[in-house]
Amino acid sequence: MGMKTEHRTVQLDQAGLDRVIRVGVLGFGGLGQAAARMLAPKQEMRLVAAADREGYAYAAEGLNPDACIATYRSRGTLGYLEQNGVLSPNSIEALMQQADRVDGYFLALPNLPNTFMADVARRFIASGWQGVLVDALKRTSAVEQLLVLRDELQAAGITYLTGCGATPGLLTAAAALAAQSYAEVHSVKITFGVGIANWEAYRATIREDIAHLPGFTVDRAQQMTDAEVEALLDQTNGILALENMEHADDIMLELAGICGRDRVTVGGVVDTRNPKKPLSTNVQITGRTFEGKISTHTFTLGDETSMAANVCGPAFGYLKAGLSLHRRGIYGLLTAAEVMPQFVR
Numbered sequence: 001m002g003m004k005t006e007h008r009t010v011q012l013d014q015a016g017l018d019r020v021i022r023v024g025v026l027g028f029g030g031l032g033q034a035a036a037r038m039l040a041p042k043q044e045m046r047l048v049a050a051a052d053r054e055g056y057a058y059a060a061e062g063l064n065p066d067a068c069i070a071t072y073r074s075r076g077t078l079g080y081l082e083q084n085g086v087l088s089p090n091s092i093e094a095l096m097q098q099a100d101r102v103d104g105y106f107l108a109l110p111n112l113p114n115t116f117m118a119d120v121a122r123r124f125i126a127s128g129w130q131g132v133l134v135d136a137l138k139r140t141s142a143v144e145q146l147l148v149l150r151d152e153l154q155a156a157g158i159t160y161l162t163g164c165g166a167t168p169g170l171l172t173a174a175a176a177l178a179a180q181s182y183a184e185v186h187s188v189k190i191t192f193g194v195g196i197a198n199w200e201a202y203r204a205t206i207r208e209d210i211a212h213l214p215g216f217t218v219d220r221a222q223q224m225t226d227a228e229v230e231a232l233l234d235q236t237n238g239i240l241a242l243e244n245m246e247h248a249d250d251i252m253l254e255l256a257g258i259c260g261r262d263r264v265t266v267g268g269v270v271d272t273r274n275p276k277k278p279l280s281t282n283v284q285i286t287g288r289t290f291e292g293k294i295s296t297h298t299f300t301l302g303d304e305t306s307m308a309a310n311v312c313g314p315a316f317g318y319l320k321a322g323l324s325l326h327r328r329g330i331y332g333l334l335t336a337a338e339v340m341p342q343f344v345r
């Protein structure tokens with residue numbers, strides 16, 4: 001027995017940890033920069049590639065996250081990074097051509113238009129690259145576009161994990177776990193509170209949230225100028241209150257066989273002028289046990305944890321899990337509700 005256990009441990013280590021995982025981050029705004037900072041102290045992962053709209057940086061031996069962030073903030077693009085920066089209007093393609101040694105990418109890109117992430121996935125498929133892709137997509141319709149690519153991802157040797165942020169992501173996975181107590185899941189209710197000091201730090205997140213307000217669409221929110229976004233936020237004192245959002249937690253829980261998508265609801269409050277959360281982010285999972293009792297499990301995030309911590313942490317946890325699947329020959333499309341994330345040391 002002892003021998004067997006030991007052997008299994010070694011196999012698992014070989015599947016995921018025989019060397020440092022080389023990570024790329026596409027999109028270097030609020031989440032992309034937080035992702036770079038999060039990777040800095042990690043032993044198992046190293047930032048080797050990053051891209052924004054106007055340029056990219058690549059170094060197989062590793063990029064300095066602080067230098068990347070400083071360059072992006074002072075000059076507007078990673079393309080000006082000393083030694084490793086390249087200016088390019090097609091930064092993702094250009095990076096793909098140059099970066100031959102990236103194990104996995106976190107796609108911290110805006111999904112504007114709503115087809116953008118699926119387009120990026122198609123470009124990876126066409127490039128011949130093999131590895132792990134992880135996104136923090138939010139809309140059900142965006143995840144549906146990736147589902148169409150399932151077979152192509154599989155054939156290309158790409159393990160794509162979708163919906164791996166906070167919601168969808170951490171909270172969806174918590175719902176999948178909580179469901180195990182029940183014979184039938186009646187409802188999954190996600191309520192999030194986000195506090196950020198200023199909306200400019202997360203422009204895409206805020207635009208995509210505005211797109212959920214009554215009377216708005218993704219296209220309309222994408223076309224709004226920064227001044228128009230500010231004018232809208234002025235009217236609401238910086239608060240966005242969101243109800244019955246089109247959030248992919250529903251399709252992810254349905255695909256995982258946990259409950260129909262009509263039983264999943266998502267809403268929340270975003271304060272764009274105060275880093276303090278306006279309410280505690282939580283998911284309530286109500287169901288019936290095998291004995292016939294109706295009960296509710298509640299999973300509440302600590303108020304001190306930021307959106308960035310709750311998105312980027314799971315994203316890399318799923319990237320690590322995705323890599324161990326990839327090394328075992330498991331490709332295609334998976335969601336955060338199907339796979340357990342692995343803790344990145």
Ligand code: NAD
Pocket residue numbers: 026027028029030031032051052053054091092108109110111136137138163164165166167168169200201202203204205206208307311
């Ligand atoms: P942001 O606006 O702060 O930054 C976007 C970055 O992407 C910028 O660096 C920009 O230069 C870059 N970019 C834009 N177009 C590009 C292109 N064509 N090629 C290369 N780079 C490009 O964005 P953000 O607020 O960090 O949000 C990123 C995404 O994360 C959004 O889609 C948002 O909805 C999502 N998000 C998900 C969750 C979740 O819990 N699932 C939570 C928050 C945000």
